[in-house]
Amino acid sequence: MHQFDTVIVGSGGAGLYAALEAGKHSKTAVLSKLYPIRSHTGAAQGGISAALGNVEEDQPEWHAFDTVKGGDYLVDQQAAKILTEEAVQAIYDLENRGLPFNRTAEGRIDQRRFGGHTRNFGEAPVKRACYAADRTGHMILQTLYQQCIKHKVAFYDEFQVVDLVMDGDTCQGLVAVALATGDLHIFAAKAVLFATGGFGRMFKITSNAYANTGDGPAVCARRGIPLEDMEFFQFHPTGIKGLGILISEAVRGEGGILRNRDGERFMERYSPTLLDLAPRDIVARAILTEVRAGKGIRGDGKIDDYVHLDASHLGKKTLASKLPDITGFCKTYLGVDPANAPIPVLPTAHYAMGGIPTDVQGRVVRDDKGTIVNGLYAAGECACVSVHGANRLGTNSLLDLVVFGRRAGQHIGSYVQQAAAPAIGPDAAEFARGWIARLTDGQAGPHGGRIMEKMQTTMMAKVGIYRNAADMQDAVDAVQALRAQYRDVRVQDTGRRFNTDLLEIIELRNLLDLSLITAAAALNRQESRGAHSREDFTGRDDDNWLKHSLAYLEGDSVRIDYKPVDTSIWPPKPRTY
Numbered sequence: 001m002h003q004f005d006t007v008i009v010g011s012g013g014a015g016l017y018a019a020l021e022a023g024k025h026s027k028t029a030v031l032s033k034l035y036p037i038r039s040h041t042g043a044a045q046g047g048i049s050a051a052l053g054n055v056e057e058d059q060p061e062w063h064a065f066d067t068v069k070g071g072d073y074l075v076d077q078q079a080a081k082i083l084t085e086e087a088v089q090a091i092y093d094l095e096n097r098g099l100p101f102n103r104t105a106e107g108r109i110d111q112r113r114f115g116g117h118t119r120n121f122g123e124a125p126v127k128r129a130c131y132a133a134d135r136t137g138h139m140i141l142q143t144l145y146q147q148c149i150k151h152k153v154a155f156y157d158e159f160q161v162v163d164l165v166m167d168g169d170t171c172q173g174l175v176a177v178a179l180a181t182g183d184l185h186i187f188a189a190k191a192v193l194f195a196t197g198g199f200g201r202m203f204k205i206t207s208n209a210y211a212n213t214g215d216g217p218a219v220c221a222r223r224g225i226p227l228e229d230m231e232f233f234q235f236h237p238t239g240i241k242g243l244g245i246l247i248s249e250a251v252r253g254e255g256g257i258l259r260n261r262d263g264e265r266f267m268e269r270y271s272p273t274l275l276d277l278a279p280r281d282i283v284a285r286a287i288l289t290e291v292r293a294g295k296g297i298r299g300d301g302k303i304d305d306y307v308h309l310d311a312s313h314l315g316k317k318t319l320a321s322k323l324p325d326i327t328g329f330c331k332t333y334l335g336v337d338p339a340n341a342p343i344p345v346l347p348t349a350h351y352a353m354g355g356i357p358t359d360v361q362g363r364v365v366r367d368d369k370g371t372i373v374n375g376l377y378a379a380g381e382c383a384c385v386s387v388h389g390a391n392r393l394g395t396n397s398l399l400d401l402v403v404f405g406r407r408a409g410q411h412i413g414s415y416v417q418q419a420a421a422p423a424i425g426p427d428a429a430e431f432a433r434g435w436i437a438r439l440t441d442g443q444a445g446p447h448g449g450r451i452m453e454k455m456q457t458t459m460m461a462k463v464g465i466y467r468n469a470a471d472m473q474d475a476v477d478a479v480q481a482l483r484a485q486y487r488d489v490r491v492q493d494t495g496r497r498f499n500t501d502l503l504e505i506i507e508l509r510n511l512l513d514l515s516l517i518t519a520a521a522a523l524n525r526q527e528s529r530g531a532h533s534r535e536d537f538t539g540r541d542d543d544n545w546l547k548h549s550l551a552y553l554e555g556d557s558v559r560i561d562y563k564p565v566d567t568s569i570w571p572p573k574p575r576t577y
């Protein structure tokens, strides 16, 4: 048993920023199933957006508009306003804390182009992404971790959270397994913040790390908290063909061009104004449409055909100074030097727009009326504020971590001053103990690996970029069947120390629950909007579907409710680029 004021789950950008703020006013611990600087934030490449206007004229209002339009008007607009207005100070805070951004010749923070970010409400691309070569996330993570160490935040590394402790509508702490010993630990806390990141591992081809299994959202879902807008999952246009490893949008931001088998710059046909820098949903669909039409590089129309991303004209010097890691990935995984040859790419599952619903203070809400779950917060990719709506713009996620991680941390700092210390006993771990005991009881059962494989191929094939009712119904049925099989799964390794087999099987359950919710929410939404693109309902339908979905996991089924979208600044318009 441990007692803290504040417990933060996750040491990516969102968790660490929240910890820095909450730690000023409360006894704070950070739990992370990974060693902190291995969090996926460290893999972020391209940049973090803010309308600094260092290189070209820019304004937060333009940034907010782009975010709303990029999200196909499912964005809560006051939240987007906060995101983009607080962005500027957030970048200078990171700089003051030691982040080594790339600089202009005058010594200012340099900025580059990214998809969907424009000047003057859509006129032309604008340079808005601040960056540290193609290691921006790595630098954010290192900077924040060093600051947390300096400010004496307590870290529990390699602790995997498996359950929340709730008393009615109030969160009182959580339960975690310590990887090194296999022991269960109960953390009593006045406030808990989930910052557990994304869940791209639902899909076969993904840019996401192995640890991105959606543990926070899944734990919440099993405790009766709905998940918001789960049908919206972003496919990044440019993953390395067959592997899914990300080739940052920064390559196109620096001038890289997508070409089909005829060498044609096909984005001219899909997005005459922004071309290769259109929002990701549009570019990913364009690639798939080219491939299906037999214009992929092989030209056979098969789903695994690909297109080329040509960066050879950027020259060795730019590639070395601005895209060194990407250059290295291409050499290592493809044997291709992007200075000499085009990069073979295909869309890869990348980012969860949906997640745990929160208000702009990071407080988790449990229904359409905004009822707060006392003491429970979420921030970062696992949360849904919602600033990304139906499709996130590149560089807005790192920004979301910093802005809303900080806001949540600040709110926690004041909340814990007046909240009562929870009194919980060892029975709080009952559910987790029972689950683990069953998984390790030594009986024979199916292996989790095969269930994982089937889940990932199903989600990739049936709930991918283009969707239709029959496929999504198949996916719901298949995932239900896999969840039934999971009941008999047993871990092969029944030891206690460093039992990664056990922890992976716990993660598998999280992914199965989130896959079911995603497929069910996608089947339910009968329109096309942002990343959710239906062959059987091709248009956006604001009359019936301009609303957020709230999906409740109830036993083996998913119940869907709705809540309104805040469109208080810009009334929805058709989306052209």
Ligand SMILES: Cc1cc2nc3c(=O)[nH]c(=O)nc-3n(C[C@H](O)[C@H](O)[C@H](O)COP(=O)(O)OP(=O)(O)OC[C@H]3O[C@@H](n4cnc5c(N)ncnc54)[C@H](O)[C@@H]3O)c2cc1C
Pocket (backbone or CB within 6 Å): 009, 010, 011, 012, 013, 014, 015, 031, 032, 033, 034, 035, 036, 039, 040, 041, 042, 043, 044, 045, 046, 047, 048, 136, 137, 159, 160, 161, 162, 195, 196, 197, 198, 207, 208, 209, 211, 212, 215, 216, 246, 248, 350, 351, 379, 380, 381, 382, 394, 395, 396, 397, 398, 399, 401
């Ligand atoms: C390859 C790649 C490149 C990207 N590039 C960019 C970019 O250039 N710009 C941009 O804006 N966005 C980018 N993104 C998106 C962005 O990086 C992520 O959305 C963001 O970093 C997520 O941060 P986070 O703090 O929410 O979670 P993460 O950084 O994913 O951290 C999650 C944390 O939660 C912990 N955790 C998870 N489950 C548990 C559990 N059960 N118990 C205990 N701890 C747990 C993990 O240990 C980890 O510390 C990129 C993403 C990828 C995958």
